[in-house]
Amino acid sequence: xxxxxxxxxxxxxxxxxxxxxxxxxxxxxxxxxxxxxxxxxxxxxxxxxxxxxxxxxxxxxxxxxxxxxxxxxxxxxxxxxxxxxxxxxxxxxxxxxxxxxxxxxxxxxxxxxxxxxxxxxxxxxxxxxxxxxxxxxxxxxxxxxxxxxxxxxxxxxxxxxxxxxxxxxxxxxxxxxxxxxxxxxxxxxxxxxxxxxxxxxxxxxxxxxxxxxxxxxxxxxxxxxxxxxxxxxxxxxxxxxxxxxxxxxxxxxxxxxxxxxxxxxxxxxxxxxxxxxxxxxxxxxxxxxxxxxxxxxxxxxxxxxxxxxxxxxxxxxxxxxxxxxxxxxxxxxxxxxxxxxxxxxxxxxxxxxxxxxx
Amino acid sequence: xxxxxxxxxxxxxxxxxxxxxxxxxxxxxxxxxxxxxxxxxxxxxxxxxxxxxxxxxxxxxxxxxxxxxxxxxxxxxxxxxxxxxxxxxxxxxxxxxxxxxxxxxxxxxxxxxxxxxxxxxxxxxxxxxxxxxxxxxxxxxxxxxxxxxxxxxxxxxxxxxxxxxxxxxxxxxxxxxxxxxxxxxxxxxxxxxxxxxxxxxxxxxxxxxxxxxxxxxxxxxxxxxxxxxxxxxxxxxxxxxxxxxxxxxxxxxxxxxxxxxxxxxxxxxxxxxxxxxxxxxxxxxxxxxxxxxxxxxxxxxxxxxxxxxxxxxxxxxxxxxxxxxxxxxxxxxxxxxxxxxxxxxxxxxxxxxxxxxxxxxxxxxxxxxxxxxxxx
Numbered sequence: 001x002x003x004x005x006x007x008x009x010x011x012x013x014x015x016x017x018x019x020x021x022x023x024x025x026x027x028x029x030x031x032x033x034x035x036x037x038x039x040x041x042x043x044x045x046x047x048x049x050x051x052x053x054x055x056x057x058x059x060x061x062x063x064x065x066x067x068x069x070x071x072x073x074x075x076x077x078x079x080x081x082x083x084x085x086x087x088x089x090x091x092x093x094x095x096x097x098x099x100x101x102x103x104x105x106x107x108x109x110x111x112x113x114x115x116x117x118x119x120x121x122x123x124x125x126x127x128x129x130x131x132x133x134x135x136x137x138x139x140x141x142x143x144x145x146x147x148x149x150x151x152x153x154x155x156x157x158x159x160x161x162x163x164x165x166x167x168x169x170x171x172x173x174x175x176x177x178x179x180x181x182x183x184x185x186x187x188x189x190x191x192x193x194x195x196x197x198x199x200x201x202x203x204x205x206x207x208x209x210x211x212x213x214x215x216x217x218x219x220x221x222x223x224x225x226x227x228x229x230x231x232x233x234x235x236x237x238x239x240x241x242x243x244x245x246x247x248x249x250x251x252x253x254x255x256x257x258x259x260x261x262x263x264x265x266x267x268x269x270x271x272x273x274x275x276x277x278x279x280x281x282x283x284x285x286x287x288x289x290x291x292x293x294x295x296x297x298x299x300x301x302x303x304x305x306x307x308x309x310x311x312x313x314x315x316x317x318x319x320x321x322x323x324x325x326x327x328x329x330x331x332x333x334x335x336x337x338x339x340x341x342x343x344x345x346x347x348x349x350x351x352x353x354x355x356x357x358x
Numbered sequence: 359x360x361x362x363x364x365x366x367x368x369x370x371x372x373x374x375x376x377x378x379x380x381x382x383x384x385x386x387x388x389x390x391x392x393x394x395x396x397x398x399x400x401x402x403x404x405x406x407x408x409x410x411x412x413x414x415x416x417x418x419x420x421x422x423x424x425x426x427x428x429x430x431x432x433x434x435x436x437x438x439x440x441x442x443x444x445x446x447x448x449x450x451x452x453x454x455x456x457x458x459x460x461x462x463x464x465x466x467x468x469x470x471x472x473x474x475x476x477x478x479x480x481x482x483x484x485x486x487x488x489x490x491x492x493x494x495x496x497x498x499x500x501x502x503x504x505x506x507x508x509x510x511x512x513x514x515x516x517x518x519x520x521x522x523x524x525x526x527x528x529x530x531x532x533x534x535x536x537x538x539x540x541x542x543x544x545x546x547x548x549x550x551x552x553x554x555x556x557x558x559x560x561x562x563x564x565x566x567x568x569x570x571x572x573x574x575x576x577x578x579x580x581x582x583x584x585x586x587x588x589x590x591x592x593x594x595x596x597x598x599x600x601x602x603x604x605x606x607x608x609x610x611x612x613x614x615x616x617x618x619x620x621x622x623x624x625x626x627x628x629x630x631x632x633x634x635x636x637x638x639x640x641x642x643x644x645x646x647x648x649x650x651x652x653x654x655x656x657x658x659x660x661x662x663x664x665x666x667x668x669x670x671x672x673x674x675x676x677x678x679x680x681x682x683x684x685x686x687x688x689x690x691x692x693x694x695x696x697x698x699x700x701x702x703x704x705x706x707x708x709x710x711x712x713x714x715x716x717x718x719x720x721x722x723x724x725x726x727x728x729x730x731x732x733x734x
Contacts, residue, residue: 061519130669146708267523
């Protein structure tokens with residue numbers, strides 16, 4: 001990135017500006033916007049960041065991230081809710097200490113993520129995409145059919161049991177917003193840091209040339225499994241925050257619609273750059289909010305259907321016009337302005353695709 | 359790609375021994391270890407609905423038949439998915455949405471033909487009233503799939519991830535539109551909210567049980583027809599791929615697309631044919647599945663999962679792989695429901711979906727490319 005300093009400076013300036021605005025947001029926007037767009041956007045952005053991390057640096061487009069978010073949420077819900085008269089009746093109602101539950105839920109998700117990752121570690125490209133999609137669907141069917149931990153109706157009241165250092169988030173939504181902001185910033189820094197470590201560098205080597213890296217003595221499967229575990233950790237953070245934000249968990253949070261929604265967010269933002277995760281999430285939620293308000297209850301005019309048709313068309317247009325999403329458009333616009341020509345082809349433009357079709 | 363794996367890694371010695379032990383234990387469990395529930399309920403880890411195969415051979419054979427007949431249906435749907443992938447390297451994520459659309463189209467046609475409204479009994483439907491909806495649905499979905507391919511997938515060949523994303527977008531749009539407009543005919547007194555569960559009807563003559571003369575088992579003829587149709591599709595596809603000129607070109611295209619087009623064969627026509635047939639098979643499966651169970655909102659995701667699991671197990675693009683994957687998955691599916699322990703309250707048959715994951719994990723631990731998949 002050092003070859004393009006003006007661009008880096010501009011991006012940093014925009015980044016700092018966005019951060020300042022984000023900190024001041026509770027003063028600037030309505031409660032509805034803060035809670036439904038910004039807080040939810042930060043949380044979904046964390047989920048999308050785990051997807052983009054695996055895609056951009058590991059060459060793995062994982063559709064399991066929604067499932068892992070849901071697993072973290074469900075684990076937390078089952079561990080933390082208490083058996084009180086007149087209270088929640090679904091789930092295990094273990095009533096553990098909230099801090100312990102938080103740690104245990106994240107560890108459990110990372111553990112499951114490592115198992116998922118190990119099974120998928122030797123699959124590449126679209127094969128990997130399909131396999132991870134089945135993970136999410138299996139997790140969805142599991143929580144739906146196992147009535148012991150939830151079943152198809154929601155487990156509610158999760159947000160009432162937060163650790164002391166998190167505090168009351170049911171009544172103080174600004175608090176949840178700032179917590180989400182801190183976690184999002186942490187995730188961003190973590191991923192940026194990881195990609196500069198020897199592990200991150202070799203992961204990118206594996207993304208581009210798995211065979212060559214293997215013959216150089218790197219254990220490809222272990223690297224990819226670990227990357228998947230890190231992705232699961234990030235997704236678990238998002239899942240826990242989502243459980244607090246939404247307050248209840250039903251299987252639909254990891255259904256096919258939700259899976260595609262997270263993918264749409266990542267694709268709108270751009271599958272090649274982490275920043276795109278939050279950009280995509282906010283853009284998605286704004287579009288969702290604007291359009292859903294305008295659709296009559298009888299469905300879209302003329303063609304019928306719901307918001308899904310609209311977002312499907314938007315998704316289709318983005319994939320056709322700019323497969324790298326908004327961040328890709330930004331990169332392209334910058335290089336057009338700078339050199340008056342099309343962007344340079346970055347090596348490894350479609351690493352996973354090459355790996356699978358070779 | 360062949361890499362050294364440690365004894366404990368995926369594909370290493372230890373997981374292989376563990377996998378083999380698990381398979382042996384499962385087979386022994388079903389054959390002899392399991393026992394039927396006691397008179398007063400309760401039980402332990404050995405208690406299953408029917409006990410072991412030795413206790414209740416009738417239920418055992420019925421379970422195998424359940425698995426095999428379900429496999430017939432799985433194969434019809436998954437072979438279309440696999441055909442498209444094998445030739446064009448397109449993962450058609452809209453396959454489930456095509457299934458949903460095909461099912462509703464066939465349902466509407468059958469309703470129009472019989473004109474007897476929703477409460478249609480199987481006995482009132484003759485063979486023609488099943489075959490015509492089946493044909494119309496196949497043609498409609500085949501042409502629809504062809505349109506999608508020509509419009510959205512023809513100009514970006516080789517970019518397989520982008521194509522997968524495009525078909526995901528198509529699946530979102532199609533599923534939403536189907537739910538908005540179907541079913542058009544709903545039972546009297548019911549409100550149409552979109553995506554209502556509806557059923558097609560099998561022809562009347564299938565609505566009976568046949569005595570198989572094995573351990574006194576009599577079995578649903580409709581389910582046997584389902585298996586027969588699956589086998590029929592398999593034989594027809596095999597003959598098509600191995601005994602006709604088009605099939606020859608398709609197999610050549612699967613092996614080496616560029617060389618096939620370099621020797622003057624119009625590979626684009628072949629792609630179009632493959633997409634047409636593959637999409638039509640989704641509708642074929644939907645008509646069979648809709649007759650046996652129902653067509654409803656959510657079936658698209660379910661059948662996308664089924665197709666994915668079958669081809670992940672069997673290996674992408676292989677007809678034999680799709681067949682073996684269907685049989686394995688169908689058997690695991692039916693045995694999970696019938697032979698998981700039933701100790702305590704609501705345990706453990708509801709965990710059957712975990713076995714789907716275990717089956718995939720087992721196969722992939724040995725062969726990351728699936729049972730019949732080729733490397734690279």
